[in-house]
Amino acid sequence: MVIVEACQLALPNPSLSYPFPPPHITSFLFDPNSLSLALHHSDTSLSLYPSFSPLSLSSFPPPSSLIPAPTSSAAFLHLHHPSSPNPFSVFLTTSPFHGGTSVLLRFFMFNPTRKVCSKLRVRSTHRDLKVDDKRFGVVFAVSHGVSLKLEGGSNVFALYSVSNSKIWVFAVKLVTEFEEVKLMKCAVIDCVFPVFSISIKFGHLILGEENGVRVLPLRSLVKGKTKKDGRVNSRRNVNVGVEKSGSKLHNGLIQGPNGTELVVYPNRHRVHNVEAAEGSLTDELYDGVEGKTGKHTESVKLRTMKFRLGSKECGECFLAFNIEEAKNLEPSKKLEKPPKAISIQALSPSKFLVLDSTGVLHLLSFPSSARGSESPYQMKQLTQKMKVCKFSVLPGAQAVWISDGQYTVHEIVLPDEETSNSETDGKEEVKRAIFTSEKIQDVVLVAIDAILILGQGSMFAYATS
Template sequence: MVVVQASKLTLPNPSLFSPHITSVLFEPSSLSLALMHSDSSFSLYPSFSPLSSSSSSFPSLHTLIPSPSSSSTFLLLQSSNPNSTPRVLFIVSGPRKAGSEVLLRFYILRKSKAFAKARVLCSQKDLRFESNLGVLVNAKHGVSIKLAGSINYFAMYSVSSSKIWVFGAKMEGGDGGDDDSVVVKLMRCAVVECSKPIWSLSISFGFLLLGEENGVRVFNLRRLVKGRDNKAKSLKSDIRGSSLPNGIIGNDYRKHGARDRGSKSHGIEGLSEVTCNGDVEWKIGKHRGPVKQMNAKFRQDDRDGGVCFVALKRYDVETKSSAKVSISTKAVSIQALSQRKFLVLDSAGDLHLLCLDNSVVGANMTGHMRQLTRTMKVQNMAIHPDVSMISQTAWISDGHNTVHVVAIDVDNASNATDGNDGDDKLPHLPVVQVIFSGERIQDVISLASNAVLILGQGSLYAYAIS
């Protein structure tokens, strides 16, 4: 592989008084970019294509989201029609009333290719929408909020409340191209009560993944949404006719009957449409229509079917007395490689491959963790998952001045026999390319399987490889 294109991106309206960029989010299906600034405000850019002919400049049309903000995520709104184009929603959390409430602000990407505030309908207890603010959640904001989104679902974790809320969203209106009639219906589906700290949060391919100390806990998202209603189980609810998109999160079209993995080119290889069947309605027997959703409650250490904990490798350190002390690590980042395989970064800078063996609804999930050979002490990683590819590309950085492009043969790595025979038995990560940056690297964002966005000390760089 060689770098075939590289460019430094000129930030809009440069000024000595402009707040620096501290983090970046990218939504590949719509090419939407979100920049978080040092004053906790956001700039939203639609149709951001840094490797096009006009790569050095940002789109002139952007949306400024004022501070304070604590976390953010992109969410795709997919209707029950698998042939419809998903709509993009950007969600920002922040404190309200000295942190006594959580404020969620919703911005929808209009057909005019501009972000605007979304009208939200929510009728459940402890949720209320105020047009001049957003959705107010009766929960403590505290010191930290984490958001994670996928398709029709997002999760919110509050450290102070020690809870995770799982929300479902559905778009209504907008027929005939009228964006003014669009309404986003918001529904709280489940609450997970946490007894241990959560270090990372992810929703991918129908799973809610919690990065914890010494391992990763995995919830089946469909089970979270359905709850433990025995009546619903006895009725054999038709998941395929249900909304919230039946727990199918991601772009596995072949297995679940949606359209083929046709690539919708945006000038960068590997960008494809993401589709999912679902809406915020249920179909049970002959009945179809809005049904009161059960706000199911779960525990973090739930041992019921549909939940599993997969441990990380523990490190032994010798002390002066020659005694070995086990050192715990935390799963600080989790990103999907494929439907049942995930790359996990721990607090020691090592990478692990998490493989889930069973994702059948109602069955006990199992999984195993495989540590990968260390090429560096990793601080940042980024992946653009493509289920059609056998080998995945991962971008990893040591947080200094280099980004390594590594190829992960997912099947070979996961099929390796686990054991304690030393590092020579660990799956190897071949480095196929090294990118050097003139600035210390803060963040790495995958634009596609062959393109990456690097955040330096306030500067953005785009690279494409071939």
């Protein structure tokens, strides 16, 4: 017998100082590592709740921190540090600065002992990153533009600018617990086509584009090309050619279709244990970025890595939703109204779920049996019939919670690919469904057996045992 525990929480008024009516909650972010919740308000402000336990609450407590508007994007970031066996959770936000001519990056750390969220001082030596101690942040000297997208991982995060058509990859190092971090810019990616979603998990940077996703190895972006003997190439100039449709830029760099111009820092030392057991980069990557002495100066020259899209040596690859149709097209042509990859979430180090703009879920996998083949990745459409608006997964679990954006949430169980051989096998199974009294805005798994649902005026929590 399955026992279900449920509760309903009325959404809080973020501040009594707001004029009537107060801004409503549009979406939320939950961090399973610190059990912390961030509520997005319609005026772009945010409320932070560390150590949030919805099933033990009768009403929402006052937020630990209120980040005022305007806030353009936000993400959770996990920092590994030798002093702690568990990663530290950091909340990162961006805001337009100086009339939108720059971007303000701010960091907040959740203190599990004090159960509060505190601002972090930021240190950086890059010329285009100016520390602003008054605002507890750093000003990034690039135009904010119409929209920014943040995605956090382990010790690294990615920032995508729609207006600039660029993705910046940063490494973050914890200098002092709950007090200070160091910010290092590792890579700059020029995007030819729009990017609609980003995932930076388990050692991969995955970009959601039209009709598919593009997979880039995160280690190459942060550390550069690794030699066969394990040492990191300090020259940082990997020239393996470009596709015929590529074009040469004025500065001599090579850019392919949806190509990249990667500007990264040289690495002078071998880094041991670069990837943790779950496949994400650990704190030891900083020895590769800064050198073992931990020193970094602006006299270090930027090196450029050039690579061909889909080249085996660099490991970059594009996976289309409709693979057969994509094969018959010229590189310069596009599909008519192709679906866009609007959400990417990690199931495991070798499996990711991708939601396209038509409401279809796709399974992106890195099967070990395909290692060394022309494409080490596979893309498969799931068989579920519901038009999905929102979905949520937890790494290591086979269950996926999906919603059509109306009044129901369904739990589906993905098949075990290792044991499914026939076409009748290998199909998802609907395990259970939840019906709500309010239209669903967002869903997120907080544990393998617990889910949070954001309605129009309430938050619903369900746990099974």
